[in-house]
Amino acid sequence: MRWLLPFLFLALPAWGESVVLGLSQDEIAITTSFNGSEILVFGAVKREEPLPDGPELEVIVTVSGPSEPVTVRRKDKRLGIWVNTDAVEVDHAPSFYAVATSGLLRDVLRDTEDLRYRISVPRAIRSVGAPMSIADASKFTDALIRIRTEAEQYQLQENHVVVDEQTLFRGRIKLPAALNEGAYVTRIFLTRSGNVVADYETTIDVRKVGLERWLFSLSREQPFLYGLMSLAIAIMAGWGASAAFSLLRN
Incomplete structure (x- = not known):
């Protein structure tokens, strides 16, 4: 089996790329007149070697607000009155979550990589331990995503990151007026053929x-x-x- 090792190493991606990141602001102050903000995420790709031949470089940016458990309730009409019937607790739900990409998400990220890094909105939410009596527990998570998407608390901004010469990139993330205090984790992913080849993480401090x-x-x-x-x-x-x-x- 030892003779296979050199071939295994040759099969691994050897891009040697890393992220050099910049933010237009790393602190956001919430005042009585605060009506939202916008963050410019920009950076460059650092390489130890010349740009390799092969698939185009893609960039994904995520910004995640503080997470907390959320109870999602379903209402049904009983005797002419709307009442709560079922409830599911979503264990881990970011108060704000945005994904911005340089292309369509399905084209720039493989599902296995999404599962590994929890990049897409549904993967960023964790819901376990739903009551056995509720057969459609996933619909509660879908409802939470729909409600927060309508409030601009969850966002998917495809084709919103510009990549120049496979080296420089920039994108904007819009923050709504209703922001929770805390550390907002910002992640950058570089992908090729849907595979993550490099990632970087920093935080933005949001305070009243x-x-x-x-x-x-x-x-x-x-x-x-x-x-x-x-x-x-x-x-x-x-x-x-x-x-x-x-x-x-x-």
Whole structure:
């Protein structure tokens, strides 16, 4: 069997490529006027040897927000009333997840590589341990993806990454206004013929600042005081609206 070893090494890809990455910003501040943001992901491919002959280089960019368990419920109409009937807990669901590619995802990534690196939106979500009484548990995950896709929290942006001369690449990821705090993991994958030949990972820090940060901390650390303040503001707003309406009538 030893005589086979040289041939096995020859069969392995020897691209010798790595990622040199840049980000337009590595910190995002959420304020009271925050209405979304956009991240420019750009970089280059570092090579120890000249560009090899063979399949074209493709690039995949993913940005993943903090993950948390999510309970997905199904409603059915019973006696004219919509009620919750079944529920499945999705164990691992990113609060935000975006995939941007230089081509169609099915063309630039093999399914086995997707399974290995969990790149596509469905693979980034993990749901196990559904009740045995629920035969269509996968539909709950599909529903979660559909709802968050409509809210732009889950995105698939095909042909949104530009690759120049198989060396330079750039792409944009749009972030919605409803962002959770935390570390947003950004991954870059270089692929050839659907196989991952190199990958790189970094993080973007998303934090609330100013009044938004103070209100968030108050609601978590002193909920009773936060409730009293909210009640007082509501009363003052109601009184102000009533007074303004009375002046307009007069």
